[in-house]
Amino acid sequence: MPNRYAGTEEERGALDAYVKLWRAAHAVEVAANRHLSEHNLTISQFAVLEALYHLGPLSQRQLADKILRSSGNLTMVIDNLERDGLVSRERVPTDRRIMSVTLTPRGQQLIGRVLPEHVANIRNIFRLIPADAVITLTTLTRTLGLAVTQHPDGEPLREKARDRDRTGMLKT
Template sequence: MEKKIEETLKNNELALHSLVIFRRASNAISRQEVQTIKKHHLTVAQFGVMEALYNKGNLRIQDLIDKLLSTSGNMTVVIRNMIRDGYIFKVADEKDKRSYLIGLTPAGRKIIERILPEHYDNIGQIFSVLSQEEQEDLVQILKKFKL
């Protein structure tokens, strides 16, 4: 069995190394990205909800879950807390009475409009270690993993 493990490891050494480097880069990017979000006293989930609503308009809860790759349980808590804090509102969807639409309140819109320029600049700074061409290459490489 040990020989099988060694053989498999040898056959996949570059792929395993690539995974380690990818995860380290992903973790470093995530740590840097959340600095702006935390500075404004939001969680990553709250920021994601506000950014999605700002860019896409009012959305059904399921659409937010799909866009943010969240679970319904987690999203329910996030939405409840954001309604409590006055960032978002929830109304019945006129097209589907079983669903609710979530939207930004004026206070939520004001906060996200204050944060987004700084957030976008932060993302630009994070990726400035790559040239424009390298960033385009990275996008094309990572798209190959989309299943």
């Protein structure tokens, strides 16, 4: 459905792209994570387990940065994972202010079972579009994400032609 915003064509185009991106991302997130409830996991809990599985022990701050959650929200998530015996926390001996979070054997076993199913769900979602579209989507979303994080004030990039590849995409 086209938006009804009465702004400029550029504003309407940006708003339309934003709404489509948000809706697609939400639909993919729901579809990819639907199976987590079968394992009594929330999306945030799964993200913590997956990060620890791939990266090893991390501080709560590092985990929050990796899974794009606030450290306040993450405390409750880790409390629940610890309660369920999936992670453990201990103070870092060199800096007692920092808590290191580690997978327990039970957490390792759970993520080892859940992750292959998760990857299969994601693979099946992206099989819905052609492989070249997946590559284009990957490039576009990476370019957009980098542009936003490098220019958080929302100012548009003023790159030169040399900053774009032969397809017109920003070099990343």
